[in-house]
Amino acid sequence: MEELLIVIVQFLFEFALDALANIPFDWPSRGRTTPEPEGITTARCFLWFCGGCLIAGASLLIAKHALIA
DSSP states (O other): HHHHHHHHHHHHHHHHHHHHHHHHHHHGTTOOOSSSOOOHHHHHHHHHHHHHHHHHEEEEEOOOOOOOO
């Protein structure tokens, strides 16, 4: 029962953190008068991938232990 509660709390925490992390990227596009481009370029996708890898690596260096054991 305790393990189920840990999974639920972790899911809620991750969901809230993900929703808050996307606000800076979603907010500027709400008032656009021109539509967004249909596709994404390979270079832009690769840069986002590299940026995500760098952030993930930095988080592993900063927080070596999980918050929920």
